[in-house]
Amino acid sequence: xxxxxxxxxxxxxxxxxxxxxxxxRELMSLIGDRVEDELRPGESRDAVILRVLREMGPxxxxxxxxxxxRRLLIGTSSLPAFFKLVKVLPVAVLALSLLTFxxxxxxxxxxxxxxxxxCLASMLLNLGVLVVVFVVLEQFSRRHxxxxxxxxxxxxxxxxxxxxxxxxxxxxxxAKIYVAAMVLVLFNFYPNLVGVWTNAGLVRFWVIPLSAxxxxxxxxxxxxxxxxxxxxxxxxxxxxIWTRQTRWAQVGLAAVGLxxxxxxxxxxxxxxxxxxxxxxxxxxxxDPNVKALAQASRALTLAAAxxxxxxxxxxxxxxxxxSRGTGTAA
Amino acid sequence: xxxxxxxxxxxxxxxxSLALEIRRGAxxxxxxxxxxxxxxxxxxxxxxxxxxxxxxxxxxxxxxxxLESQDLLSSRWxxxxxxxxxxxxxxxxxxxxxxxxxxxxxxxxxxxxRVLK
Numbered sequence: 001x002x003x004x005x006x007x008x009x010x011x012x013x014x015x016x017x018x019x020x021x022x023x024x025r026e027l028m029s030l031i032g033d034r035v036e037d038e039l040r041p042g043e044s045r046d047a048v049i050l051r052v053l054r055e056m057g058p059x060x061x062x063x064x065x066x067x068x069x070r071r072l073l074i075g076t077s078s079l080p081a082f083f084k085l086v087k088v089l090p091v092a093v094l095a096l097s098l099l100t101f102x103x104x105x106x107x108x109x110x111x112x113x114x115x116x117x118x119c120l121a122s123m124l125l126n127l128g129v130l131v132v133v134f135v136v137l138e139q140f141s142r143r144h145x146x147x148x149x150x151x152x153x154x155x156x157x158x159x160x161x162x163x164x165x166x167x168x169x170x171x172x173x174x175a176k177i178y179v180a181a182m183v184l185v186l187f188n189f190y191p192n193l194v195g196v197w198t199n200a201g202l203v204r205f206w207v208i209p210l211s212a213x214x215x216x217x218x219x220x221x222x223x224x225x226x227x228x229x230x231x232x233x234x235x236x237x238x239x240x241i242w243t244r245q246t247r248w249a250q251v252g253l254a255a256v257g258l259x260x261x262x263x264x265x266x267x268x269x270x271x272x273x274x275x276x277x278x279x280x281x282x283x284x285x286x287d288p289n290v291k292a293l294a295q296a297s298r299a300l301t302l303a304a305a306x307x308x309x310x311x312x313x314x315x316x317x318x319x320x321x322x323s324r325g326t327g328t329a330a
Numbered sequence: 331x332x333x334x335x336x337x338x339x340x341x342x343x344x345x346x347s348l349a350l351e352i353r354r355g356a357x358x359x360x361x362x363x364x365x366x367x368x369x370x371x372x373x374x375x376x377x378x379x380x381x382x383x384x385x386x387x388x389x390x391x392x393x394x395x396x397l398e399s400q401d402l403l404s405s406r407w408x409x410x411x412x413x414x415x416x417x418x419x420x421x422x423x424x425x426x427x428x429x430x431x432x433x434x435x436x437x438x439x440x441x442x443x444r445v446l447k
Binding site: 026027030032033034037055056061062065066 | 370371372376386387388389391392395407413414415416
């Protein structure tokens with residue numbers, strides 16, 4: 001990889017994904033013209049390239065001129081991803097808010113107005129959270145971009161080789177971010193809405209997993225997993241490309257997801273409905289609720305095996321992708 | 331940075347930030363005027379340099395993009411000597427802006443001359 005390629009790659013890293021290619025093309029053309037123009041007989045081409053690049057300045061400075069980075073709390077490289085998420089925000093919040101719609105109260109104007117107000121408050125809250133996430137990511141990435149005191153183009157690191165499937169599917173990422181956010185909100189604030197219908201004879205029961213006798217979800221681990229997932233996908237959206245680091249993070253998060261799932265099954269009360277336990281808490285074994293819980297337990301255990309396999313396959317796919325990409329180019 | 335070649339001792343004493351403020355607006359005018367003839371970025375830079383307006387690539391190229399996004403310039407890619415080059419040209423809207431800005435410049439220049447006397 002030539003020094004010009006490396007330089008252009010480093011400029012592109014600071015630019016929004018959709019502008020990267022165009023600016024890179026223009027920079028290649030400009031540098032090529034200037035090198036040809038300044039090349040004197042007997043002079044080494046590499047020396048001229050080095051001089052031209054040194055005069056142009058550090059990639060971050062060149063990129064900054066294309067984007068006015070310092071004036072923005074969320075940099076230009078992040079803005080397209082930010083706006084993509086903001087556009088979907090009203091739909092996602094409305095979808096989640098439908099779960100809390102006061103159907104049982106009928107469609108009274110007061111109830112509807114209160115619900116709409118809650119939707120609006122939720123949208124503003126989520127917008128605030130989005131801004132905070134992006135600002136934190138932005139500040140983090142800026143802090144890790146050290147300005148060069150004396151810029152030496154020859155010390156620029158090579159661009160990583162493109163990974164298989166390096167271009168992320170934006171719509172999928174946006175959807176995944178909102179699904180993770182919804183699950184996060186549901187489990188933390190509306191646990192009573194998370195449950196399954198199950199039959200006990202002719203009676204149907206709504207089993208709430210987060211109840212004392214339901215499935216015990218390790219909430220802190222679930223939160224870490226979902227928050228990590230949101231941050232990772234937002235970062236990929238911001239960068240516009242999957243890198244080795246983000247792919248490894250994806251594999252790591254899938255492993256955390258598997259840990260959440262296994263921990264949920266392992267510590268679940270559903271699997272521990274032994275008579276001694278039930279008697280100790282004053283519940284008869286013949287109680288219809290116990291039968292319902294036992295059925296739900298069996299269903300969960302049956303469903304668990306293919307899900308574990310699915311998550312393992314997902315992890316294996318991630319590792320396979322990483323082994324296909326060479327990671328760093330020469 | 332854009333700097334004139336013929337810097338006098340007096341101009342060298344002017345803080346760079348103040349000098350930049352004056353030059354920034356004038357560069358738009360210079361670029362629009364120069365692009366009445368279609369040119370690619372590097373040839374424009376050289377054209378301006380010959381007119382003793384020295385501007386570095388880091389300033390010129392983002393400016394060209396900004397003017398293009400404002401529909402004052404249009405551009406097209408052409409393969410020349412085996413290398414793609416982006417040619418810029420002033421648009422009708424750019425021409426109208428150039429005329430208006432040129433008038434402003436003349437007026438300001440006359441006024442400043444009177445004030446500086």
